[in-house]
Amino acid sequence: MKHAWLGLAAAGLLAAPAQAADRAAILAEYQALLAIPNVATDVADIRRNADHIMAMMARRGLAPRLLEGADNKVPPAIYGEWRVPGAKRTLVLYAHYDGQPVTPEDWTSTQPFTPKLYSDRPDRGGKPIAFPAAGQKVDDDWRVYGRSASDDKLGVMAILAAVDQLKAKGEQPGFNLKIFFEGEEEMGSPNLAALLARHRDTLKSDGWVIIDGPAHPSGAPQVSLGVRGDVNVDIVVHGPVRPLHSGHYGNWVPNPAMVLSQLLASMKDASGRVTVPGWYDDVVPLTEAERAAIRAVPAADAQLKAELGLGWTEGNGTALLDAIQQPSLNINGIRAADVGDKARNVIPTSAAATLDLRLVKGNDVKRQVDKLIRHIRAQGFHVLDRAPTLDERRAHTRIATVTVGAGYNAERTPLDDPLAQSVVAAARPHRAVVLPSLGGSLPLYIFRETLGAPTVSLTLANHDNNQHAEDENLRLGNLYRAIDVTADVLRMR
Amino acid sequence: MKHAWLGLAAAGLLAAPAQAADRAAILAEYQALLAIPNVATDVADIRRNADHIMAMMARRGLAPRLLEGADNKVPPAIYGEWRVPGAKRTLVLYAHYDGQPVTPEDWTSTQPFTPKLYSDRPDRGGKPIAFPAAGQKVDDDWRVYGRSASDDKLGVMAILAAVDQLKAKGEQPGFNLKIFFEGEEEMGSPNLAALLARHRDTLKSDGWVIIDGPAHPSGAPQVSLGVRGDVNVDIVVHGPVRPLHSGHYGNWVPNPAMVLSQLLASMKDASGRVTVPGWYDDVVPLTEAERAAIRAVPAADAQLKAELGLGWTEGNGTALLDAIQQPSLNINGIRAADVGDKARNVIPTSAAATLDLRLVKGNDVKRQVDKLIRHIRAQGFHVLDRAPTLDERRAHTRIATVTVGAGYNAERTPLDDPLAQSVVAAARPHRAVVLPSLGGSLPLYIFRETLGAPTVSLTLANHDNNQHAEDENLRLGNLYRAIDVTADVLRMR
Numbered sequence: 013m014k015h016a017w018l019g020l021a022a023a024g025l026l027a028a029p030a031q032a033a034d035r036a037a038i039l040a041e042y043q044a045l046l047a048i049p050n051v052a053t054d055v056a057d058i059r060r061n062a063d064h065i066m067a068m069m070a071r072r073g074l075a076p077r078l079l080e081g082a083d084n085k086v087p088p089a090i091y092g093e094w095r096v097p098g099a100k101r102t103l104v105l106y107a108h109y110d111g112q113p114v115t116p117e118d119w120t121s122t123q124p125f126t127p128k129l130y131s132d133r134p135d136r137g138g139k140p141i142a143f144p145a146a147g148q149k150v151d152d153d154w155r156v157y158g159r160s161a162s163d164d165k166l167g168v169m170a171i172l173a174a175v176d177q178l179k180a181k182g183e184q185p186g187f188n189l190k191i192f193f194e195g196e197e198e199m200g201s202p203n204l205a206a207l208l209a210r211h212r213d214t215l216k217s218d219g220w221v222i223i224d225g226p227a228h229p230s231g232a233p234q235v236s237l238g239v240r241g242d243v244n245v246d247i248v249v250h251g252p253v254r255p256l257h258s259g260h261y262g263n264w265v266p267n268p269a270m271v272l273s274q275l276l277a278s279m280k281d282a283s284g285r286v287t288v289p290g291w292y293d294d295v296v297p298l299t300e301a302e303r304a305a306i307r308a309v310p311a312a313d314a315q316l317k318a319e320l321g322l323g324w325t326e327g328n329g330t331a332l333l334d335a336i337q338q339p340s341l342n343i344n345g346i347r348a349a350d351v352g353d354k355a356r357n358v359i360p361t362s363a364a365a366t367l368d369l370r371l372v373k374g375n376d377v378k379r380q381v382d383k384l385i386r387h388i389r390a391q392g393f394h395v396l397d398r399a400p401t402l403d404e405r406r407a408h409t410r411i412a413t414v415t416v417g418a419g420y421n422a423e424r425t426p427l428d429d430p431l432a433q434s435v436v437a438a439a440r441p442h443r444a445v446v447l448p449s450l451g452g453s454l455p456l457y458i459f460r461e462t463l464g465a466p467t468v469s470l471t472l473a474n475h476d477n478n479q480h481a482e483d484e485n486l487r488l489g490n491l492y493r494a495i496d497v498t499a500d501v502l503r504m505r
Numbered sequence: 506m507k508h509a510w511l512g513l514a515a516a517g518l519l520a521a522p523a524q525a526a527d528r529a530a531i532l533a534e535y536q537a538l539l540a541i542p543n544v545a546t547d548v549a550d551i552r553r554n555a556d557h558i559m560a561m562m563a564r565r566g567l568a569p570r571l572l573e574g575a576d577n578k579v580p581p582a583i584y585g586e587w588r589v590p591g592a593k594r595t596l597v598l599y600a601h602y603d604g605q606p607v608t609p610e611d612w613t614s615t616q617p618f619t620p621k622l623y624s625d626r627p628d629r630g631g632k633p634i635a636f637p638a639a640g641q642k643v644d645d646d647w648r649v650y651g652r653s654a655s656d657d658k659l660g661v662m663a664i665l666a667a668v669d670q671l672k673a674k675g676e677q678p679g680f681n682l683k684i685f686f687e688g689e690e691e692m693g694s695p696n697l698a699a700l701l702a703r704h705r706d707t708l709k710s711d712g713w714v715i716i717d718g719p720a721h722p723s724g725a726p727q728v729s730l731g732v733r734g735d736v737n738v739d740i741v742v743h744g745p746v747r748p749l750h751s752g753h754y755g756n757w758v759p760n761p762a763m764v765l766s767q768l769l770a771s772m773k774d775a776s777g778r779v780t781v782p783g784w785y786d787d788v789v790p791l792t793e794a795e796r797a798a799i800r801a802v803p804a805a806d807a808q809l810k811a812e813l814g815l816g817w818t819e820g821n822g823t824a825l826l827d828a829i830q831q832p833s834l835n836i837n838g839i840r841a842a843d844v845g846d847k848a849r850n851v852i853p854t855s856a857a858a859t860l861d862l863r864l865v866k867g868n869d870v871k872r873q874v875d876k877l878i879r880h881i882r883a884q885g886f887h888v889l890d891r892a893p894t895l896d897e898r899r900a901h902t903r904i905a906t907v908t909v910g911a912g913y914n915a916e917r918t919p920l921d922d923p924l925a926q927s928v929v930a931a932a933r934p935h936r937a938v939v940l941p942s943l944g945g946s947l948p949l950y951i952f953r954e955t956l957g958a959p960t961v962s963l964t965l966a967n968h969d970n971n972q973h974a975e976d977e978n979l980r981l982g983n984l985y986r987a988i989d990v991t992a993d994v995l996r997m998r
Contacts, residue, residue: 053846112849135746226753240752246845252813253628255974258861259733259945260719263777263833264818264825269858270773270836277770280763282885284756320745321898325757332757340756343763344850345842352739353546355837355859356605356973363839365762366848368751392775405814452752480849481748 035150035492036143039129041068042169042491043143046127046158050165052110052199058087061109065090065168065193072175074191079211086203087195091214094175094189100505102188102217103431104465105498107167107224108197111160118482127158133476133485152489155474161486162473166494167223168193170472174498186505190217197224200242201455202418208462219431220459221501225452225471226479227490228445229312229319233497235439236469237432238449239456240336241371243381243419244344247388248364249275250400250411255349256359265359269348271410272363278391279341279384284326286341288387296374298337301427302448306333309445319476336451339380340370369419370453377419388412423456424449425466435468438500442493444470472497528643528985529636532622534561535662535984536636539620539651543658545603545692551580554602558583558661558686565668567684572704579696580688584707587668587682593998595681595710596924597958598991600660600717601690604653611975620651626969626978645982648967654979655966659987660716661686663965667991679998683710690717693735694948695911701955712924713952714994718945718964719972720983721938722805722812726990728932729962730925731942732949733829734864736874736912737837740881741857742768743893743904748842749852758852762841764903765856771884772834772877777819779834781880789867791830794920795941799826802938812969829944832873833863862912863946870912881905916949917942918959928961931993935986937963965990 048064049057062078069076074092081088087110114124122128132138132153144150160166171191178185192215196203208215228234251268252261281287298306313332317325327335348363350356371380388395394408397415405411425432427448436446456467472494473479474487541557542550555571562569567585574581580603607617615621625631625646637643653659664684671678685708689696701708721727744761745754774780791799806825810818820828841856843849864873881888887901890908898904918925920941929939949960965987966972967980 113847115843115847226750242752242850244848244850246848250814252815254813254969254971254976256813257719257945257972258833258835258837259735259863260829260943260968260972261825262829262835262861262863262944263779263820263831264823264828264944265813265815266777266817266819267836269839270769270777273766273769273836273839274773274775276763276766280767282767284759284763286756318899320747320749320758321743321893321895322745322758323899323904324759324902326759327756330757332754335757336753336755338756340751342751342755342850342852343760343766343841344751344848345844345853346762346766346839346856347844348836348840349838350606350608351838351840351857351859354606354608355737355739357735357737357835357837357861358974359835360838364844366844368755368850370752370755400814402814406811406816409817411816450752451754451757452750475753476747478747479750479753481851 036146036148038173039143039150039488042156043127045165045169046156046161047125049125050109050111050160051113052087052196055085055087058110058195062088062090062195065109068172072172074175079207079214081203081207086207089195089207090193092191094185096184096188099186099188102190104190104192104215104217104220105171106192106194106220106222107171108164108194109168110195110198111163112198112480114159115482121157121483121485124159127156127161130155130157150488154488155485156488157483157485159484161484162226162477163479163484164224166473166486166491169491170223170494170498173495174502177495177499178502183503185502189502190215197454200244200418201420201458204455205458205462208458212463215463217465219465220467221435222454222456222467222469223472223498224454225450225469226473226475226477227471228309229316229475230310233439233442233444233493234447234471235436235444236447236450236471237427238373238424239422239454239469240449240451241375241377241420241422241457242453243369243377244417245367245369245381245384246364246415247367248362248413250405251359251361253361253402253405255361258357258359261359267359268363269360272348272365275388275391276343276365279387283328288341288383290383291339294374294376294379295338295372298448305427305446305448309333309447337372337449339372339375342368344368371422372449373422373424375422377421381416385414388414420455421457423460423467425468429466431466432468434504435470435501438504439470439497441500442497470497470501529639529641531666532636532643532981535649536620538658538662539649539654540618542618543602543604543653544606545580545689548578548580551603551688555581555583555688558602561665565665567668572700572707574696574700579700582688582700583686585684587678589677589681592679592681595683597683597685597708597710597713598664599685599687599713599715600664601657601687602661603688603691604656605691605973607652608975614650614976614978617652620649620654623648623650643981647981648978649981650976650978652977654977655719655970656972656977657717659966659979659984662984663716663987663991666988667995670988670992671995676996678995682995683708690947693737693911694913694951697948698951698955701951705956708956710958712958713960714928715947715949715960715962716965716991717947718943718962719966719968719970720964721802722809722968723803726932726935726937726986727940727964728929728937729940729943729964730920731866731917732915732947732962733942733944734868734870734913734915734950735946736862736870737910738860738862738874738877739857739908740860741855741906743898744852744854746854746895746898748854751850751852754852760852761856762853765841765858768881768884769836769858772880776821781834781876783876784832787867787869787872788831788865791941798920798939798941802826802940830865830942832865832868835861837861864915865942866915866917868915870914874909878907881907913948914950916953916960918961922959924959925961927997928963928994931997932963932990934993935990963990963994
């Protein structure tokens, strides 16, 4: 499908950035992209996205092709380029086109892959509105709801529309541009290192600019020089082999939901500090310059507490930006039998929790997970990586199956790195703030380990975007500003 | 539908009990009854069950009619009678025809209302088999799977087939027989007291015999002179107003799943003893005769531990039959966001648990729940009976919504009560064991409070019946023996 505005742009009739005339067209192109289901575990869906994005890139002359992994079950990356004769540097712009899993029944704004436009957040009175026709006015406060609207098809759209912006003005990037769209980031990038190594020559560069993540709560774009590492751990505590009547057996047969609660409760104190021994031991402290950068960021803590309805925060008053410089332990979810109207009077057979561990510079995935497993053992558990046999159940008081997902370490580029300095300079006119590290994660460690390349991240989505959850959304003002910021990054020399 | 065997029975050609010829016909009649969905909250379904059961009773000449509650939204009870000229006593036989809620996706044997026959428990190699044709041989170890197979349509079927057994032999009950089938027991019988009071004259009697619950793990039928009381409590702990990315906010925004885990963990110590202050204070101790009765029951603890795959039990080695003489606190279920493959890296907005509290003689529902709520407050929670407002969220560190279901107190009939003595005498030839109280619950307290009537329970289902859970089932040997035991109860003078 060819958009009318692309014709206009090619004819030089559009003066970018973000004129009223092209905003509706950009949104129409984005709506079509969001409508394609993109949960990373569904490789067929992922390939449908890749085909669609390659067509978008081909229309822009970016010579797209797939970078395949070891076999066709690995979600492919999408590669494109714009060679600039005489350029001194080669940089790769990164986004990921896969999205988090969805639970459609929890969505109230729309269904995850039926993008829908609202006049504002529904909880503040926003109403559904029709997508605007070409040339119609678009309001900055409108929001598009759908999976990946902010995380991270925004990155894909910002890069491609920024390319349009330069082309419409007859400009070229200030460097040889390579584009890399990952297809398995939300799975924890299990195949990324192998894929980068496999395509090492294609991806040779002086550094990567990552476009993914939310802006500062004040609305300011963020340049982030690092990310936390990340690993998921599933814990299943085992109870009786069959569900039991809670009257006939209650207070004799141990309840796995109680045993799991006691285990989880042992992992944090009342202030939220992780009590797993050694949890904070490996942390590499921030430099004085990094601490100064954090102090220069406007504090948003009071605004966030009010907005989120929080009467307290973890860490005895530690500021958010300081808190995320430490490793975390988060419960993503817990489940045992049912609650509320669906609850039955039973002792469940098992109780499960999924933990999300964030790592900072100095932590190592395996060391951090080992600390957790040692802690679980210290609580009296027999730890297995599979379900217990009947004999094992009989032989141990407490049994947990612990499964560790693919994970990766944190990464931090120094403030005085040349790439860091030029991205900061490009983003400053957009009132960007600079952070030594985000709280969120990307597999940036892998880029340095595999390719020796530094990374700098731009985070541009609205902070209240329900990223990773139901009702994910993107404020349109953030979409158009992301394009403008990315266009200025393309202009870096 | 008229069964061939009823004709045979009427013609006096069947010598009950439990001849091969009638076993298949009883099972066919039972299969039809189990196929009618009977979750108590669906009053339309409940009335379809009532119509079906009244037809079964009418075929037996039991003059069935509905005992309605205050309005037609209350599940009706079904009443029937068999008057016996010259009888000295009037007794009511009780069962309930409603069942626990179902989560069909958790059932692996069949769907909850598609009864299916197996040659044994599937986990021991049992295979699906066809229901036998009339007159075909039926094996005691076969099992029928479906909701209420054991809890408590078994009670309905046992009473009606026992009536057939007497009629087939030209016998009459030893007392005026009244029959009462409740339709809302699994909801906690919120309308039972009012319904009994409303139909006080119809239900006048010298006592009630309750047929509901599982036999002793050794397989022996049980006579139980009491039951625990029961009440459900829902607890919802509130987190941020919207789900948050666990990277960008993790270890700053408190996680409600962790806060709930810490709250639940505070309710029991490592041995399983409830740590809520005063939890065991009101308990009326057993009499010496009651303690002696418990000592006379064959211990099944070692068998149960092996069978259930338990490496320990709560109470530092307390025997099961002693443990259930104490009030309990059980977690029926916990839920916050999702786990495993469906987990996302989020801080959930809330975390919920449903508790089941069992009460013993001396406890009172309101007093016991108040102890729990005081304990929750003592852990620093602001307790509400509704969702918090945004201002309340901002004002308090920990907030829980606590909702209390309909509940009732425990009941215990003395061992020397005349009804107790005659039921024990009728059941002894079937090698029954006698218990002062079951671990499970029935609203027997209400019968004494409202009607002044003593109650005695017969529990006859196989103990490994998955009652209240997925894959509920009834071993057929237990069905036919329940009929024989009930027939001997009908013969009590």
